[in-house]
Amino acid sequence: MKNFAYTRPRSLGDATEAAGNDGAQIIAGGTTMVDLMKIGVLAPETLVDITGLGDLEGHAVGTDALQFGALARMSKVADDPAVIEAFPALSEALWKAASPQLRNAATLGGNILQRTRCPYFRDTAYAQCNKRDPGSGCAALDGGKTSHHAILGGSEACVAMYPGDFAQTLVAFDAQVMTRGPGGTRTIPFAELHLLPGDTPHVETVLEPGEIVTAITLPRIPAMANSHYLKARDRESYAFAAASAAVGVEMDGDTVRDVRIGLGGVAATPWRARAAEDALRGGPLNEETAREAGRIAFEEAVPLEGSAYKMPLGADVVAGALLTVKSRIGGE
Amino acid sequence: MSKRPPDLRRPGVSRRGFLQGSSVVAGSLGLAAGEVRAAAAEPTSDTRNIEIKINGKTRNMSVEPRTTLVEALRDTLGMTGTKIGCNQGQCGACTVLLNGSRVNSCLTLAVMAEGGEVVTVEGLADPSGDLHPMQSAFARNDAFQCGYCTPGQILSAIACIDEGHAGNEAEIREYMSGNLCRCGAYPNIVAAIVQVRDSQQG
Ligand SMILES: Cc1cc2nc3c(=O)[nH]c(=O)nc-3n(C[C@H](O)[C@H](O)[C@H](O)COP(=O)(O)OP(=O)(O)OC[C@H]3O[C@@H](n4cnc5c(N)ncnc54)[C@H](O)[C@@H]3O)c2cc1C
Ligand code: SF4
Ligand code: FES
Ligand code: FES
Numbered sequence: 001m002k003n004f005a006y007t008r009p010r011s012l013g014d015a016t017e018a019a020g021n022d023g024a025q026i027i028a029g030g031t032t033m034v035d036l037m038k039i040g041v042l043a044p045e046t047l048v049d050i051t052g053l054g055d056l057e058g059h060a061v062g063t064d065a066l067q068f069g070a071l072a073r074m075s076k077v078a079d080d081p082a083v084i085e086a087f088p089a090l091s092e093a094l095w096k097a098a099s100p101q102l103r104n105a106a107t108l109g110g111n112i113l114q115r116t117r118c119p120y121f122r123d124t125a126y127a128q129c130n131k132r133d134p135g136s137g138c139a140a141l142d143g144g145k146t147s148h149h150a151i152l153g154g155s156e157a158c159v160a161m162y163p164g165d166f167a168q169t170l171v172a173f174d175a176q177v178m179t180r181g182p183g184g185t186r187t188i189p190f191a192e193l194h195l196l197p198g199d200t201p202h203v204e205t206v207l208e209p210g211e212i213v214t215a216i217t218l219p220r221i222p223a224m225a226n227s228h229y230l231k232a233r234d235r236e237s238y239a240f241a242a243a244s245a246a247v248g249v250e251m252d253g254d255t256v257r258d259v260r261i262g263l264g265g266v267a268a269t270p271w272r273a274r275a276a277e278d279a280l281r282g283g284p285l286n287e288e289t290a291r292e293a294g295r296i297a298f299e300e301a302v303p304l305e306g307s308a309y310k311m312p313l314g315a316d317v318v319a320g321a322l323l324t325v326k327s328r329i330g331g332e
Numbered sequence: 333m334s335k336r337p338p339d340l341r342r343p344g345v346s347r348r349g350f351l352q353g354s355s356v357v358a359g360s361l362g363l364a365a366g367e368v369r370a371a372a373a374e375p376t377s378d379t380r381n382i383e384i385k386i387n388g389k390t391r392n393m394s395v396e397p398r399t400t401l402v403e404a405l406r407d408t409l410g411m412t413g414t415k416i417g418c419n420q421g422q423c424g425a426c427t428v429l430l431n432g433s434r435v436n437s438c439l440t441l442a443v444m445a446e447g448g449e450v451v452t453v454e455g456l457a458d459p460s461g462d463l464h465p466m467q468s469a470f471a472r473n474d475a476f477q478c479g480y481c482t483p484g485q486i487l488s489a490i491a492c493i494d495e496g497h498a499g500n501e502a503e504i505r506e507y508m509s510g511n512l513c514r515c516g517a518y519p520n521i522v523a524a525i526v527q528v529r530d531s532q533q534g
Contacts, residue, residue, distance in 0.1 A: 003378060006397035006443050027444075034400065034439045035420055047397065049444055075433070079495070099510025100497070101488065102421055104433040105440065238509040 001037050008049040012180050012212065019048045020182050020210025026050055028071060029106040031098070032114045040124045041115075041132060056109075056214055061086050066218040070109030074166070075100065077108065086220065089227035089246045090169045096231045097165040099238050109213040112167050112177075112193070112270075113205065116160035117240055120144055130157045131201040147306035148240075151298070151314075153268030158201030159304060160268065162194065165231060167270035168246040172262030175218045181211030190216070194269035223248035223258045226329050230321035231264070232313055241265030243314040247321040249285060251329055256280045259322075263297060266314045273297035276318065285326050287319075294318035382446040386411070387455025395442045402426045404442035405452060413453040413483050417512070424511035427484035428452050434491035436510075453483035456490075465531065466490050469524035477515035485511045489525045498529045 009015040019026050023045030027033045036042040050056070056071040061082040068077060077083055078094035098106065120126040120139035128137035138158055140146050149159040167190075169175075175190035193205050207213070218224075227248035233239040244264035250257045259280045261273040276297040283289060294315030301311050379394045386409070393408050405411045405428070417425030419438045426438040429451040437450075456464035466486050469475070476482040488511045492498050497507035504522050513521065 001398040003396055003398050005378065006380070006441075008444075027441075030441060030444065031421055031436075031439050034441060037398070038419065047441075051444065075495075099421075099424065099436075100492070100495070100507050101424060101427055101434050101436045101510045102439075105435045 001034075002040075002043045004037075004044050005046040006049065007046060008052045010052050012053055012055075012214070015048055015050050015053060016180055016182060016210050016212055018046070018210075019050075019212060021046065024048055024210075026212065028110040029073070030110075031102050031106045032110060036115060036122075039122060041122060050212060059083075062220070064220055066090075066220060068108050068216045070213045070215055071107045074098070074103035074106045074108065074111060078103065085225075087169070087173075087218070087224040087227060089224075089229040089248060090166070090218075092229035093165040093169045093231075093244075093246060096229065108166065108216060111164055112170065112190075112216070113207075113213070114164050115204075117148065117163045118160040119148070121160060131160055131197075131204075134200070134202045141304075145306050146304035147309075148242075149304055149307050150268040151266050151301040151303045151307050151310050152263070152271055153196050154302065154304075155197045155199070155201070155268075157199055158197040158268075160197065160201065161265065162267060162269050162271075163240045163265075164270070165229065165241060165244060165264055167194075168244060168262030168264040169227075169229065170216065170218070170262075171270040171272045172246050172260040173218050173221065173224060173248065175216055177213055178215040178217065179207065179211050180214050181208050183208070185214075190270070191272060197268055221248075221258065222250040223260050226250065226325050227260075228321050228325050228328075230317050230324065232317050243310050243317045245314075245318045245321040247318070247325055249322065249325045249329065251285070254284050256283060256285050259285075261293070261297060261318060261322075263314065263318070266298075266301070266310050273318065275299065280322075285322060287323065290319040290322040290326070291315070293322060380443055382443055384442070384445050384447070385449040387451060393442075397441065397443050399442045400438055401428070401430070401440040401442045401445050401450070402437035405437065405450075408442075411452060411454055415480055415483055417481070417484075422512070423481070423484075424488060425481050425484045427487045427511065429487055429491060432494075434488050451487070453486060456486065464490070465528050466524070469528045470521070473520045473524040473527065474517070475520040475524040476513075476517050481511060481513045481515075481517075485513065485521055489521065489528070492525060493529050493532065498525055501526065 025044035027047045027049050056069040059068040059072045074094045078091045084091045120129050121131050126139045128139040130138050150161040170190045177188045177193050229246045231241045231244040233242050241264045243266050246262040248260045259277050261276050263271040276293040279296050280293050297318050298311045298314055303311050379396050381394050383392050395404050405414050415425040417423035421436045421439045427434050428437045431448050466489050492507045498504050504525050
């Protein structure tokens, strides 16, 4: 690891200023940062440790909204009975991620901003990676292995997959991100936080230099209470998703009043399957409509040689998650 | 954009490097201690003095910002009970308790633990030398073979019960999944945890 200067500001203003300097990067739980610094993918000149900003650690489940400080730890939020009751999929997305040790260190703010696991991005022995070194090419698309790459939202410059789990629940349930930057505070719809790779895969979010995520909020909607996060992975636990779905359903008798579907393990950014939601809204939810929704969710997918398996798998995961939720509602 | 296909066999792309890059094969990662440790630190004046309470004793040390907690424990303080396996957050060999929570000390910067409290395997036995109940249970149940993963397993196992995630064997396996054991001692590790859980309840 290259050496760096280290600072631990005590106020948000100081942190924003320090993080805005050239060569500075923010560190929270450090589980992405330290990992990528060790393997030489990142080499900041200064690390701005924001864990001294204790105000950002809490979270609250209110009647109208759920609020999470950027420094809330994954494990703490996942285990909170109020969160489990209000929004089971969110708790599941957190505890099915990483390991207990990582979840104790990792923060929600760091989680949504975690970097891709593309093996070529993570291995500096490969010269070609537009994300790591803009304009250098893409080792994955240029004859590499693409089994863990995006089939939705990729570009000719980069097909890296967004690897996280938690973000699927946020994108599907209209979360918002509060930030504090050099220009003051702002609120960003979660769906607009991450950018598609396009020609500039090295620019991953709309955040400005020095802009710090302070909180994540979600309006409380009925579909949250009947929600589920289904994660298909190569091993039973402690692995990134091969395909996953965060779903929530609100029924009005036999008719779907509201449905939310977020997809993971398959897309370049946290992905909302709006066309599949639209197909279900206003109709019945059964095996047939759930399978059709799964098919629609991947209608626009562009499978690569190694990742074609994600299409049928992803469709099954969407259908499976919907039917699990349906059976739970039925059991009430 | 270059159209040259990447040559997977070219020198510099080691099999190990490739494995590290790919998260899905984490389970097959061996515990090759030391191999991927940072190259010997070049001398620098940018060190910091930090204070951490380790196993109940306040320790002062001088570290570079890039020093990880496990390096501070092993190299700076000579406390080698905590092991380094993957050095990437994947195997759990480096598990310690930091302010009461189990974490991977290989992904924790020592400077970020400043002012905190750390418990390592060296701090588990009581001062008279009696083993911690979890240490005894591991011994009784043959919950190890080579023993390399054991310090991390034991700290993780203690935390697993404290967190309330030892309800049944499936839950124990899920909440011990951050600790890999290349020798495959898993069934006996679960048995040891069940025994300690039951004795605490009884
Ligand atoms: C072995 C391993 C397995 C994993 N498995 C999974 C998995 O299955 N599912 C999953 O979802 N994740 C997984 N992860 C990723 C893990 O969840 C993330 O590393 C973690 O959530 C990041 O949070 P952190 O607080 O440690 O972030 P850090 O490492 O501190 O930061 C991550 C990024 O966010 C930036 N950042 C952090 N906080 C802020 C803020 N408040 N404002 C602005 N920028 C900020 C940092 O600059 C950095 O770019 C795994 C990680 C490892 C090492
Ligand atoms: S897919 Fe993206 S991250 Fe991976 S090698 Fe290509 S440019 Fe780099
Ligand atoms: S050494 Fe493997 S997790 Fe830290
Ligand atoms: S790795 Fe040998 S006992 Fe676990």
